[in-house]
Amino acid sequence: MPCSIPGFVVPERRPSPRGGAPGPGTGGFGGPGAPADAIRRDEADPSSLAFEGDAGLLQVDAVAAGPEGGRRRLGQGLNVTAWVAIAWMAFIVLIAVLAKTGLVTWGDPQNSIASCASKGPFAQGGSAPGHLLGCDSIGRDMIARLALGAWESLLVSVGAITVGFVIGGGLGIIAGYFGGFVDTVLSGMFNVLLSVPAIVLALALVAFLQGSPENAANSTLPDWFVLILAIGIVSIPLVGRISRASALSWSQREFVLAARAQGAKSGRIMIRELLPNVAPAMFSIALLGIAIAIVAEGTLAILGVGVRPPTPSWGNIIALDRGLLLTSPHIVFEPSILIFLTALALNYLGDVVRTRFEVRESGI
Amino acid sequence: MTDVAAAQPSGPLLEVADLSTHFETSRGLVRAVDGVSLTLDRGKTLGIVGESGSGKTVLSRSIMNLLPKRGVVRSGSVRLEGNEILPLSAKEMRRYWGAQMAMIFQDPMTSLNPVMKIGKQITEAVRQHLDVTRQYANELAESLLASVRIPEPHARLKEYPHQLSGGMRQRICIAIALACGPKLLFADEPTTALDVTVQAQVLDLIAHQQAERFMAMVLVTHDLGVVAGRADEIAVMYAGRIVEHAPTGVLFANMKMPYTEALLASIPKLDEHSHTRLATIPGRPPDLVIPPPGCKFAPRCRYVQERCVQEEPPLTAGAAPGHEFRCWFPVGTPEGNEALARNEREGRVPQAAALAGHA
Numbered sequence: 001m002p003c004s005i006p007g008f009v010v011p012e013r014r015p016s017p018r019g020g021a022p023g024p025g026t027g028g029f030g031g032p033g034a035p036a037d038a039i040r041r042d043e044a045d046p047s048s049l050a051f052e053g054d055a056g057l058l059q060v061d062a063v064a065a066g067p068e069g070g071r072r073r074l075g076q077g078l079n080v081t082a083w084v085a086i087a088w089m090a091f092i093v094l095i096a097v098l099a100k101t102g103l104v105t106w107g108d109p110q111n112s113i114a115s116c117a118s119k120g121p122f123a124q125g126g127s128a129p130g131h132l133l134g135c136d137s138i139g140r141d142m143i144a145r146l147a148l149g150a151w152e153s154l155l156v157s158v159g160a161i162t163v164g165f166v167i168g169g170g171l172g173i174i175a176g177y178f179g180g181f182v183d184t185v186l187s188g189m190f191n192v193l194l195s196v197p198a199i200v201l202a203l204a205l206v207a208f209l210q211g212s213p214e215n216a217a218n219s220t221l222p223d224w225f226v227l228i229l230a231i232g233i234v235s236i237p238l239v240g241r242i243s244r245a246s247a248l249s250w251s252q253r254e255f256v257l258a259a260r261a262q263g264a265k266s267g268r269i270m271i272r273e274l275l276p277n278v279a280p281a282m283f284s285i286a287l288l289g290i291a292i293a294i295v296a297e298g299t300l301a302i303l304g305v306g307v308r309p310p311t312p313s314w315g316n317i318i319a320l321d322r323g324l325l326l327t328s329p330h331i332v333f334e335p336s337i338l339i340f341l342t343a344l345a346l347n348y349l350g351d352v353v354r355t356r357f358e359v360r361e362s363g364i
Numbered sequence: 365m366t367d368v369a370a371a372q373p374s375g376p377l378l379e380v381a382d383l384s385t386h387f388e389t390s391r392g393l394v395r396a397v398d399g400v401s402l403t404l405d406r407g408k409t410l411g412i413v414g415e416s417g418s419g420k421t422v423l424s425r426s427i428m429n430l431l432p433k434r435g436v437v438r439s440g441s442v443r444l445e446g447n448e449i450l451p452l453s454a455k456e457m458r459r460y461w462g463a464q465m466a467m468i469f470q471d472p473m474t475s476l477n478p479v480m481k482i483g484k485q486i487t488e489a490v491r492q493h494l495d496v497t498r499q500y501a502n503e504l505a506e507s508l509l510a511s512v513r514i515p516e517p518h519a520r521l522k523e524y525p526h527q528l529s530g531g532m533r534q535r536i537c538i539a540i541a542l543a544c545g546p547k548l549l550f551a552d553e554p555t556t557a558l559d560v561t562v563q564a565q566v567l568d569l570i571a572h573q574q575a576e577r578f579m580a581m582v583l584v585t586h587d588l589g590v591v592a593g594r595a596d597e598i599a600v601m602y603a604g605r606i607v608e609h610a611p612t613g614v615l616f617a618n619m620k621m622p623y624t625e626a627l628l629a630s631i632p633k634l635d636e637h638s639h640t641r642l643a644t645i646p647g648r649p650p651d652l653v654i655p656p657p658g659c660k661f662a663p664r665c666r667y668v669q670e671r672c673v674q675e676e677p678p679l680t681a682g683a684a685p686g687h688e689f690r691c692w693f694p695v696g697t698p699e700g701n702e703a704l705a706r707n708e709r710e711g712r713v714p715q716a717a718a719l720a721g722h723a
Contacts, residue, residue, distance in 0.1 A: 258537070260461065263493060
């Protein structure tokens with residue numbers, strides 16, 4: 001009984017119990033019996049084959065998990081909101097990269113036009129012709145500054161989270177895998193760091209790395225580097241505790257013992273067995289963490305230790321002209337809205353990543 | 365490796381002497397394995413049988429040295445080809461793990477890494493122990509998969525565990541355990557998590573591979589039926605001790621220990637009517653923190669006498685060579701029959717049965 005459904009292999013030696021042999025004239029394509037037969041076989045076969053010994057079972061496996069069937073396409077099953085979030089992040093990253101490299105420019109972010117100062121949409125002074133989003137307090141184009149500010153904000157936040165993840169995640173996995181004394185020491189360190197309010201700790205770290213505000217201008221370390229380190233160190237215990245908890249539960253799994261029973265070294269178990277399992281949870285936290293780091297950079301800017309002007313960042317655009325909130329609200333609101341939307345998109349993507357891996361986990 | 369084999373070509377592969385494994389808990393010391401001695405020759409199979417909590421898994425992991433370091437006290441001696449391995453650190457054990465001794469775990473669902481491709485999981489140990497190229501390791505993995513009768517081995521290498529059925533996953537686990545050609549294989553209830561129809565296939569496969577590679581195997585199970593046809597010798601464990609140890613034929617023909625008899629009686633028989641009440645052993649295994657002073661099985665034993673409660677029977681040799689058991693009133697002997705008859709006459713039931721209301 002040859003099967004004519006493409007991509008669906010039915011072992012020939014096994015008559016389908018419910019499918020029934022098509023009568024003469026009904027077999028093959030176009031025959032009246034063919035579609036019904038195909039549907040019925042489709043439904044009936046996997047369950048019936050599973051009980052009929054190994055060969056049948058394997059055939060079904062081969063069909064279900066063929067070379068293409070095994071790997072889901074990356075974007076499969078994402079809803080519209082997720083795509084909007086992805087599009088927004090792609091847009092922001094693209095703008096930031098273009099502004100930084102100068103491939104496409106929206107004007108000079110440092111060029112101040114006195115006549116446009118503080119003007120813009122909803123500003124008391126009226127709108128600034130030729131500047132869609134208006135200008136800041138000394139007449140610099142907001143679009144140009146927001147675009148370059150996106151670069152600074154993303155650089156600092158992604159860099160900080162990377163630092164936090166490499167160090168915090170690594171220490172967390174070590175703590176979770178070894179447990180005992182190592183865990184006590186590392187968890188103790190995390191808790192000490194956590195006991196200091198995050199923003200105070202970041203402030204102190206910037207001050208320590210950069211020196212006093214007077215010396216800051218002469219500091220050899222670039223602003224972004226200092227901020228990455230400061231926010232990164234603050235994020236170490238947060239990430240560390242999450243990866244520790246995750247590594248702790250994964251390291252109790254039997255496959256870790258099985259790897260040990262095969263003679264795998266501890267380092268190998270942590271990198272090859274634990275890390276890939278811990279990574280999804282960490283990745284989802286990382287996306288949320290980037291959003292938090294963008295906000296943290298803004299907070300530091302308002303406290304006067306963010307990216308230093310004249311280089312714009314979303315945070316310091318808000319910080320510089322926050323005094324004009326009543327008369328020129330656009331200067332504060334525009335970067336705020338960008339931060340809000342970006343944080344929203346990242347939060348949402350973090351959730352998408354989490355639910356995705358949770359589903360897969362439960363399916364195992 | 366070869367030096368050791370050359371030095372002791374005729375000695376047993378595995379010698380365990382007076383092995384004890386105790387866990388430190390807040391309640392006290394749990395005597396999970398208590399003074400176990402056994403030897404295993406090359407190519408032979410030892411079945412370890414006992415109910416849950418009798419210490420069979422802990423015993424196999426103690427021999428493998430796979431228990432956590434903290435809170436575990438081990439004493440005695442474990443010799444592999446004459447080399448003492450009990451005191452070795454994890455670092456020193458890595459030479460043995462995988463290469464000399466390997467283990468198949470109970471549940472193939474949890475003993476494979478869900479996010480690693482099957483090919484990688486097999487080659488990982490191979491590349492660590494055998495110092496071979498990636499390509500050779502891949503070819504080896506493919507032939508291993510073929511030898512555990514997995515169709516389309518090449519395609520399987522690139523798949524993840526969740527894409528395979530339970531029986532296939534257990535075969536992958538077997539392939540992983542066999543990868544480095546160990547001399548000693550521990551199979552810790554290898555079929556418990558599998559469908560009954562697949563169990564026999566997997567057991568046959570293990571037996572076939574064992575014979576082909578001349579491996580010794582320790583087959584841990586709670587099912588006497590599983591070891592009946594496959595083990596050369598059977599050790600019955602109860603409360604962390606070996607209570608009866610005999611060549612398989614001797615054990616089934618001439619069992620002496622009431623516990624073994626009770627275990628065998630609790631297997632449903634095919635020729636019984638349906639709805640026959642299953643025979644059970646009343647009560648539960650003893651508390652291993654405060655074990656009873658006499659025979660550990662006394663509270664549940666049909667043959668129990670005063671002496672059993674007060675004095676622990678030593679491991680005594682039976683009539684057949686290699687037969688050992690711990691019992692004052694062995695099954696099938698005049699003493700045993702008399703003890704059983706006396707208990708029936710006086711209406712004495714095991715303590716556990718009385719508690720459970722079976723009287």
